[in-house]
Amino acid sequence: MNEILQQLLNGIIIGSSYALLAVGLTLIFGIMRIVNFAHGEFYMIGGVLCFYLVQALQLNYFVALVLAVVLAMVLGAVLERSILRWLKDASIDSTIIVTIGLSVFIQNVMLLWMGPVPRSIPSPFGNTPIVLGGLTFTAIQIFVLAVTALVIVGFHVLLQHTFLGKAMRATFSEKDAARLVGIDTDRIASVTFVLGSGMAALAGALLGSIYLVYPSMGAIAVLKAFIIVIMGGMGNIMGAIAGGLLLGVAEGFVSGFISSDYSEAIGFFIVIAVLLFKPQGLFGRKGQV
Amino acid sequence: MRLTPKRAFLVAVVALAAAAPWILPNYYLHILTTAGLFVMLTSGLNLIHGYIGRLSLGHTAFYGLGGYTAALLSTKLGLGLLLTLPLAALTAAVAGLVLGHITLRFRGAQFVLVTLAFAAILHLFANNLVDFTGGPMGLSGVASPLLHKDLEGFQVFGSRASFYWLVLALDVVTVYLVWRIVHSVLGDAMIAVREDEHLAEAIGINEYRYSMLAFVFGAAVAGVAGAVYAHYVSFVSPEIFNFSIMIMILVMVILGSVGTVVGPVIGSILVVVLLETLRLQESLREPIFGITLVAVTLLFPQGLAVLAGRRFGRRRAGSGAAAQPEVASPATASLAGAAPAAARGGVLLSVEHLTVRFGGLIAVDDVSFEVRRGQIVSLIGPNGAGKTTTLNLVTAFIARNAGRIVFDGHECPRHMSPHQVAELGMIRTFQTTRGLLAVPIGKAVATGLHRTLGLGWGRIARAALLGLPDQGLERRALEILRQVGLDRDPDELTANLSYGEQRLLEVAIALAARPSLLVLDEPVAGMNMEETVRMMALIRRLRDSGITILLVEHDMKLVMGLSDHIVVLDHGKRIAEGTPAEIQGNPQVIEAYLGRGAVNAAA
Numbered sequence: 063m064n065e066i067l068q069q070l071l072n073g074i075i076i077g078s079s080y081a082l083l084a085v086g087l088t089l090i091f092g093i094m095r096i097v098n099f100a101h102g103e104f105y106m107i108g109g110v111l112c113f114y115l116v117q118a119l120q121l122n123y124f125v126a127l128v129l130a131v132v133l134a135m136v137l138g139a140v141l142e143r144s145i146l147r148w149l150k151d152a153s154i155d156s157t158i159i160v161t162i163g164l165s166v167f168i169q170n171v172m173l174l175w176m177g178p179v180p181r182s183i184p185s186p187f188g189n190t191p192i193v194l195g196g197l198t199f200t201a202i203q204i205f206v207l208a209v210t211a212l213v214i215v216g217f218h219v220l221l222q223h224t225f226l227g228k229a230m231r232a233t234f235s236e237k238d239a240a241r242l243v244g245i246d247t248d249r250i251a252s253v254t255f256v257l258g259s260g261m262a263a264l265a266g267a268l269l270g271s272i273y274l275v276y277p278s279m280g281a282i283a284v285l286k287a288f289i290i291v292i293m294g295g296m297g298n299i300m301g302a303i304a305g306g307l308l309l310g311v312a313e314g315f316v317s318g319f320i321s322s323d324y325s326e327a328i329g330f331f332i333v334i335a336v337l338l339f340k341p342q343g344l345f346g347r348k349g350q351v
Numbered sequence: 352m353r354l355t356p357k358r359a360f361l362v363a364v365v366a367l368a369a370a371a372p373w374i375l376p377n378y379y380l381h382i383l384t385t386a387g388l389f390v391m392l393t394s395g396l397n398l399i400h401g402y403i404g405r406l407s408l409g410h411t412a413f414y415g416l417g418g419y420t421a422a423l424l425s426t427k428l429g430l431g432l433l434l435t436l437p438l439a440a441l442t443a444a445v446a447g448l449v450l451g452h453i454t455l456r457f458r459g460a461q462f463v464l465v466t467l468a469f470a471a472i473l474h475l476f477a478n479n480l481v482d483f484t485g486g487p488m489g490l491s492g493v494a495s496p497l498l499h500k501d502l503e504g505f506q507v508f509g510s511r512a513s514f515y516w517l518v519l520a521l522d523v524v525t526v527y528l529v530w531r532i533v534h535s536v537l538g539d540a541m542i543a544v545r546e547d548e549h550l551a552e553a554i555g556i557n558e559y560r561y562s563m564l565a566f567v568f569g570a571a572v573a574g575v576a577g578a579v580y581a582h583y584v585s586f587v588s589p590e591i592f593n594f595s596i597m598i599m600i601l602v603m604v605i606l607g608s609v610g611t612v613v614g615p616v617i618g619s620i621l622v623v624v625l626l627e628t629l630r631l632q633e634s635l636r637e638p639i640f641g642i643t644l645v646a647v648t649l650l651f652p653q654g655l656a657v658l659a660g661r662r663f664g665r666r667r668a669g670s671g672a673a674a675q676p677e678v679a680s681p682a683t684a685s686l687a688g689a690a691p692a693a694a695r696g697g698v699l700l701s702v703e704h705l706t707v708r709f710g711g712l713i714a715v716d717d718v719s720f721e722v723r724r725g726q727i728v729s730l731i732g733p734n735g736a737g738k739t740t741t742l743n744l745v746t747a748f749i750a751r752n753a754g755r756i757v758f759d760g761h762e763c764p765r766h767m768s769p770h771q772v773a774e775l776g777m778i779r780t781f782q783t784t785r786g787l788l789a790v791p792i793g794k795a796v797a798t799g800l801h802r803t804l805g806l807g808w809g810r811i812a813r814a815a816l817l818g819l820p821d822q823g824l825e826r827r828a829l830e831i832l833r834q835v836g837l838d839r840d841p842d843e844l845t846a847n848l849s850y851g852e853q854r855l856l857e858v859a860i861a862l863a864a865r866p867s868l869l870v871l872d873e874p875v876a877g878m879n880m881e882e883t884v885r886m887m888a889l890i891r892r893l894r895d896s897g898i899t900i901l902l903v904e905h906d907m908k909l910v911m912g913l914s915d916h917i918v919v920l921d922h923g924k925r926i927a928e929g930t931p932a933e934i935q936g937n938p939q940v941i942e943a944y945l946g947r948g949a950v951n952a953a954a
Binding site: 091097099145148149154155156158159160162163164165166167168169170171173174281282285288289291292296323324326327329330333334337338341 | 400404406408453454456457458459460461463464465467468469471472475479594598601605634635637638640641642643644645648649652
């Protein structure tokens with residue numbers, strides 16, 4: 063029983079970061095109609111930058127965390143302006159090819175720069191495990207859970223209760239109509255991409271603080287993010303949050319009770335089941351012709 | 352077979368390639384063999400991406416599957432190449448069938464993700480099932496039976512020649528088959544699926560079948576390529592599933608020109624040769640591939656073959672005068688597509704208690720009506736009355752919740768594909784101009800003839816292997832274009848037509864599919880007066896030639912002027928039906944359109 067609770071806890075902690083990653087991705091798809099396969103590279107950049115800022119520049123962990131996310135957002139803004147804006151009316155497949163090209167480029171440039179060896183971000187809390195009611199966890203895990211929860215709630219407030227959020231939702235559901243009532247949808251697209259990239263970078267920096275950071279970490283992360291987004295329904299934010307937690311927990315159980323070799327595979331089987339039986343996603347509505 | 356300059360050129364190229372072992376040293380043969388393997392991979396991927404419009408990023412899965420199948424059969428069972436190659440093709444084809452069944456109903460992100468993840472999963476299993484696959488170390492000692500280095504007479508060529516010839520032969524077969532497929536009615540059907548799957552289904556093209564055909568073909572060819580590779584290097588490891596190989600194939604296809612037969616060949620050879628001559632550091636390759644994908648997609652998405660072809664074409668322009676279309680004899684001037692007007696007046700379509708709910712909303716509520724043969728029946732009603740939804744239900748684009756539909760004596764079950772409905776002779780058009788926009792109009796109408804060609808599996812196989820005899824598709828298409836009054840050059844692209852002409856083209860495509868019931872969704876919406884009059888005359892002519900017509904329309908002049916029978920819907924319910932005169936005087940109808948006040952005023 064304890065073992066089950068332990069895996070559940072681990073799953074929720076990882077899953078919260080997955081949720082953060084997937085919310086950014088689903089937002090970019092919903093508002094920009096770009097299937098962003100470069101999303102994982104922002105995740106990687108967040109983690110790697112955080113590592114370098116702490117290790118090389120000897121910055122305080124919390125400062126480094128914020129700075130890494132901000133720098134990734136700046137990169138997101140540059141990419142959006144220089145390349146992704148060209149994809150405004152492109153076919154979905156073109157957006158996939160271009161973002162895959164970007165992803166391959168960024169990942170390999172990073173590989174040239176830092177090499178393939180995984181690094182670990184020094185934890186600001188030390189590594190002493192905390193035992194509570196039979197469950198073992200570390201302070202950094204709790205920190206990760208708290209930050210992701212805070213950011214997701216904050217984002218929800220932004221979306222529901224601010225003017226910017228309203229404009230984003232309008233663009234999301236009816237782009238042309240949004241433009242007609244005077245919303246600058248290009249600007250909304252920029253903001254969306256920067257915000258989404260920031261969420262990915264934060265997820266990377268946080269999970270990188272529990273695990274390791276390395277140049278190819280984004281490749282598997284983006285697959286997981288897509289599994290979650292499809293599971294939750296493309297463009298469905300609540301679905302992405304629920305899907306992220308679900309995938310985290312499922313992976314936790316597989317690696318805890320079957321084999322960690324196959325924990326990465328479970329998402330694939332889940333997504334196939336979803337596509338077979340509920341193709342609009344677990345929380346999606348049925349489309350119309 | 353006539354020897355045209357083009358064919359002579361191709362024969363010369365193949366002959367020259369076959370002579371390479373006499374000319375080139377082993378090192379170059381190795382490079383060409385590698386390029387040849389990529390030609391197999393890219394030709395298959397191109398058929399999938401370029402013709403059915405699915406971006407598969409799991410093509411290496413089939414390559415690796417073929418490689419492992421051959422390696423296992425060779426090392427564990429000692430089977431030779433003659434058996435491992437077909438078995439590898441079979442394994443890959445079966446995997447393609449399963450994966451295709453799951454993914455082909457999707458496009459975009461879902462399709463890409465599942466294909467990508469499929470390759471990733473195979474990579475994972477290859478790495479972890481150590482007893483079976485040798486794990487990360489892979490399987491070595493795969494027999495290389497064609498390395499006749501000791502065989503007398505072959506020494507001049509060295510050990511590479513036999514594999515080179517094998518790959519060359521497989522390339523020729525692959526490219527021939529792709530060429531056959533895309534230049535046959537199968538290719539037309541695939542392009543229709545790529546351009547607009549709803550339109551394709553509406554004219555009776557089974558989207559699933561043609562998508563699957565392309566997908567499984569690509570998978571099988573990739574499986575063979577993987578098997579040859581395993582025998583060639585006598586080794587296979589999980590790296591065969593690597594995403595970097597996938598990226599390379601994608602670069603080759605996109606650089607070469609997606610959706611052309613020759614593009615992938617050019618792309619494969621170009622990339623392999625460039626990589627060898629530039630002798631790039633391994634670590635620089637992938638960043639360059641990445642940036643190439645971005646640059647080609649944004650700057651010249653047509654790719655090299657199309658760019659080169661355009662240059663070449665411009666130089667040639669004017670030399671080949673377009674063949675004048677044969678003038679149809681007056682005897683065939685009646686509407687070619689018309690089904691025999693048998694049993695005029697009998698019930699062709701009967702709809703009973705049709706109901707559909709979207710969430711809590713009942714969009715169509717217990718609607719019943721009949722369409723009699725040889726009549727024009729109109730569905731009218733205010734906005735949101737459920738007219739188009741009714742059409743979608745009848746043509747099986749939406750599954751109904753309840754009710755019964757009988758068409759031409761056939762009971763239509765609840766879950767039927769639109770192409771099955773089309774197969775029965777009910778062909779529809781759409782409200783928004785849909786399109787085979789990238790297709791010349793003659794070709795578009797010829798695509799509409801698909802249903803009339805009787806394409807069973809036997810004929811499909813013949814079309815792919817040998818080609819079908821000319822069935823005069825172009826001539827028939829021209830005739831139909833003339834009949835609807837669309838006098839344009841059949842080579843004109845659909846995208847260049849005016850709006851009114853595009854709507855006429857849609858009717859022409861539908862007519863080509865030989866409807867017994869033609870279903871028109873707002874045929875004159877957005878048309879000017881002159882175009883409307885023309886369309887009205889056409890619809891009347893079609894009815895007089897024996898085609899029954901069911902239409903949804905807002906234009907009351909058209910509805911009242913044309914219809915034999917009118918069904919009025921409001922809020923998803925049928926509120927009236929009758930002749931135009933009866934409908935015009937019906938107070939319930941006036942109320943639905945104009946509100947209660949209007950009825951009182953009229954009274």
